[in-house]
Amino acid sequence: MSRKSERAIKEFQENGGIFTFATGRVQTSITSFIDQLNIQYPVITHNGAQIFCPRTKRILYRQSFALTDSIAATLAKLENIEIMYFMNEEIYTNEKGPLIQIFEAKEELTVFEQIPTLQNEYVTKIIIAHTNQALLTAIEQQINAEYPAICTTFSEPEYLELLPTNTSKGNALTFLKNNYLDPARQVITFGNNLNDIPLVSEADIGIAVLNAHPELKRVSTFVLEKTNQEDAIADYLEKLQLTKVMA
Secondary structure, X not given: OOHHHHHHXXXXXXXXXXXXXXXXXXXXXXXXXXXXXXXXXXXXXHHHOEEEEOOOOEEEEEOOEEOOHHHHHHHHOOOOOEEEEEEOOEEEXXXXXXXXXXXXXXXXXXXXXXXXXXXXXXXXXXEEXXXXXXXXXXXXXXXXXXXXXXXXXXXXXXXXXXXXXXXXXXXXXXXXXXXXXXXXXXXXXXXXXXXXXXXXXHOOEEEEOOOOOHHXXXXXXXXXXXXXXXXXXXXXXXXXXXXXXXX
């Protein structure tokens, strides 16, 4: 996180705004950002499968699904792909390939190769990784046809995610709005990928950054003029604060 983004977020908070994260990451991989920004409001993780409250250190909401023999058999038949199984905060794989190694470096997490017996255990989500998105799209279509209760989304072009029934960042946001947010407050969300479509759709104002996926841009309220690497959100928050001062 850049100093500009940190400064803009903290100024937003100091002026009465609530800032939090809605991410596909696990809780432990964003703890440093939560601490850095002193976030007290619940945080959406696992692409909506879990909500964690930093203030109380409690899980407020958790979704999971059973890794049945049938699902395990379907995944076992997939060739030349990498699979990560998320069980709460721990991640397992049968074999660690280059994409998982990149994932570990980016998230600063360890994916365990000594995988436990997962059949009929409950997982928070599964990531199927491959550089060929057409192949992943075909796998997504197969999963949707054979297991309609499982939700699917792409968090990155090379990451197809399998999620519990009715799980998305948008549904998690709905839960927060119904249970933890003053209805008088306006909800603004930012996104850049396909897994953010439910999030920006559920918000009062859903914003896409310049480098967002085209499908996300189509459903967003508007698109920012900068990418998420160019402090797009910080610029928006600064303009928002300026507008309030001038009003």
